[in-house]
Amino acid sequence: MDGQEEALDIYVRDLLAIARNQDRAAFARLFGHFGPRVKSYLLRLGADQAQAEDLTQEVMLTVWRKAPSYDPKLAGPSTWIFAIARNRRIDALRREKRAQLDSDDPALQPEADALPDRTLDAGRWEARLSQALRELPQEQAQMLKLAYYEDRSHGDIAQSLRLPLGTVKSRLRLAIGRLRTMFGDEK
Amino acid sequence: MPRPIHDEYLLDYAAGSAPEAVSVLVASHLELCPAARATLARLEAVGGALLEQLPPAGLSPSTIEAVFAKLDSTPQDIRAALPQTHDASGLPKALAPYIPEGGIEKLQWRKASRGFEEAMLTRQGPHAMSLLRSTNGGRVPTHSHTGTELLLVLDGSFHDERAVYARGDVSIGDGDVMHSPTVDRGQNCLCLAVDDGAARLPGVTGRLLNPFLRWYAKAR
Numbered sequence: 001m002d003g004q005e006e007a008l009d010i011y012v013r014d015l016l017a018i019a020r021n022q023d024r025a026a027f028a029r030l031f032g033h034f035g036p037r038v039k040s041y042l043l044r045l046g047a048d049q050a051q052a053e054d055l056t057q058e059v060m061l062t063v064w065r066k067a068p069s070y071d072p073k074l075a076g077p078s079t080w081i082f083a084i085a086r087n088r089r090i091d092a093l094r095r096e097k098r099a100q101l102d103s104d105d106p107a108l109q110p111e112a113d114a115l116p117d118r119t120l121d122a123g124r125w126e127a128r129l130s131q132a133l134r135e136l137p138q139e140q141a142q143m144l145k146l147a148y149y150e151d152r153s154h155g156d157i158a159q160s161l162r163l164p165l166g167t168v169k170s171r172l173r174l175a176i177g178r179l180r181t182m183f184g185d186e187k
Numbered sequence: 188m189p190r191p192i193h194d195e196y197l198l199d200y201a202a203g204s205a206p207e208a209v210s211v212l213v214a215s216h217l218e219l220c221p222a223a224r225a226t227l228a229r230l231e232a233v234g235g236a237l238l239e240q241l242p243p244a245g246l247s248p249s250t251i252e253a254v255f256a257k258l259d260s261t262p263q264d265i266r267a268a269l270p271q272t273h274d275a276s277g278l279p280k281a282l283a284p285y286i287p288e289g290g291i292e293k294l295q296w297r298k299a300s301r302g303f304e305e306a307m308l309t310r311q312g313p314h315a316m317s318l319l320r321s322t323n324g325g326r327v328p329t330h331s332h333t334g335t336e337l338l339l340v341l342d343g344s345f346h347d348e349r350a351v352y353a354r355g356d357v358s359i360g361d362g363d364v365m366h367s368p369t370v371d372r373g374q375n376c377l378c379l380a381v382d383d384g385a386a387r388l389p390g391v392t393g394r395l396l397n398p399f400l401r402w403y404a405k406a407r
Contacts (some may be wrong), residue, residue, distance in 0.1 A: 024258065031254065036243030043244055053250045060254050061261050068263050075228070079235030086203035086234065094207065130236040148202045148237050154195065169195060176194050179233060 009124065011077035019067040030077070031060055038085045044149040045089060055092060059085045076126030132182040140175035143168060189355025191223035192216055194230075201230035208314035212339050212357075212381045214281035219339075219355030278341060282379065285309055291318060291377075300327045302370065305380075319380045321345075324372035329365060336360040336382040338368075343376035345369060 011033065014026035038059050042052040062084050070080055133141060146157045154172070158165040191197070192213065199205040200213040217223050276290055285308040287293040294306035302325020308316045319338070337359055344353040347366035352358050360366065370376040 019263070022258075022263070024255075027258070028255075031251070034238075035246050035251070035254075037238050037241050039246055040241040040244040041238055044241070052244070053247055056246060057250050057254050057257075061257055064258055065261050065263055068265055076232065076235055078239045079232045082234040082238045083231050085238070090203050090210075126232060126235055126239070129232050130239055133233070133236050133240070144233065145237060147198055147204070148234050172195060172198065176198065176230075179229065 012072045015063075015067050015070045015077055015080075016072070018064060019070060027064060030063065034063075034077075034081050035060055038081065041082075041085055041149070042089060047089075051092075055085075055088055059088050062088060076124075078126050129179070129182070132179060136175055136178060140171050140178065143171045144175050147172060188222065189216070189220040189353070190357075191220050191226060192357045193359070194226065197223060197226050198230055201227055201234055206314050207311050208309065208316040208381045209337070211281050211285070211316060212337055212379055215279035215341070215379055216339050216355065216357055218279040218281060282308075285316070294318065296320075301325050303327070313383050314381060316379070316381045318377065320375070320377045321370040322375050324370050324374055326369040327367055329367040331365050332360045332362055334361070334383040336380060339379040341377045341379055343370065343374060345376045345378070346371075 011030055014023070014030045017023035017026040018030070035056055039052045039056045042055050043049075047055060059081070063081060066084070070077075075083070133144070136144070143157070147154070150157070154168050155165055157163075158168040161168070196205070196209070196213055200210055200217075205213060217227060276286075278286060278291070291306065294308075296304040296306045299305040299319065302321045302323065304320055304322075306318045308318060310316075318341075321343075337357055338352070339357050340352045340354050342354060344351060345358075345368045346352065347358070347368045349358075349364075349366060350356075358368070
């Protein structure tokens with residue numbers, strides 16, 4: 001187990017401790033790591049400083065509130081917190097338009113299936129995925145980051161990079177294909 | 188087993204960048220398609236790994252204080268994730284906010300193409316989301332599309348020149364697709380339809396004729 005895998009395992013334990021004992025020290029550690037990254041994510045998606053601070057606050061309180069439903073077999077801590085941040089942001093964007101359901105409500109979530117390799121817990125699996133992402137060819141990694149962080153359609157990405165839409169789509173497909181190989185999925 | 192929708196739709200859903208109507212269709216599909224759920228879990232893990240790689244942005248001390256001050260008044264949800272169950276209607280839960288009490292019969296159904304009826308659920312920006320159904324067979328004349336139309340089968344099935352679409356399957360129709368969706372005589376089909384409005388006409392006449400015209404657009 002390398003350093004990063006070990007580090008992520010700590011956050012799995014922290015989430016479980018928050019769920020079991022409302023462990024504030026565990027929450028403080030988790031907050032110290034993920035709070036600034038969640039804020040960074042929100043800033044990249046176009047939130048201003050004040051919105052990013054407010055939403056980060058909501059996200060981290062949601063982490064505290066929903067820790068009892070965290071299942072390390074289904075998602076690593078980064079994945080779970082990423083999904084909460086994504087959903088909170090979508091809710092914030094839609095709030096003005098219509099009363100919106102709580103998109104974290106388990107009843108509205110597609111039932112999650114366990115990750116492919118059950119011999120690895122999700123925290124460790126997540127660390128391997130990070131490694132795989134770093135090994136992607138640069139142009140594929142760039143496409144993925146734009147897709148996740150820029151909230152733009154594939155058409156917009158194509159326009160701003162002055163690439164044909166087909167090239168953007170095929171790079172995204174290649175990136176997903178490579179990651180699938182890494183996930184051990186059949187072709 | 189339903190066939191999963193293309194990865195690019197799941198990627199947009201995982202990244203949170205799908206427009207609302209498209210995300211409702213994808214969420215409904217996910218409820219019905221285990222293979223799509225498995226791919227989504229992987230794509231969300233990509234989001235998690237990318238989050239991990241972001242440079243941390245400093246939080247103001249007041250935000251940090253505010254969070255810790257609120258912990259005591261933030262009770263934890265003791266409810267564990269509920270198993271996914273559908274209500275008696277068999278409709279995906281993601282659709283529930285758009286369906287009136289009393290079910291889909293309470294919607295305003297309008298005659299659409301031959302043998303089909305359509306009920307509008309919502310419009311958001313260029314996107315329109317509706318239910319389309321045929322209760323006793325029908326056939327849409329051969330046509331292409333000016334925009335992109337997604338059809339998720341919720342009940343029954345239809346077929347076209349490409350495939351048979353049953354509950355959980357998604358048909359994607361765009362300018363490259365020429366087809367005539369058909370529900371066999373005596374059979375029924377209920378679909379969730381999302382289109383990006385490229386072929387939409389305004390006004391009452393447009394609304395009445397729209398599904399027909401949408402299907403006819405470019406079919407010459």
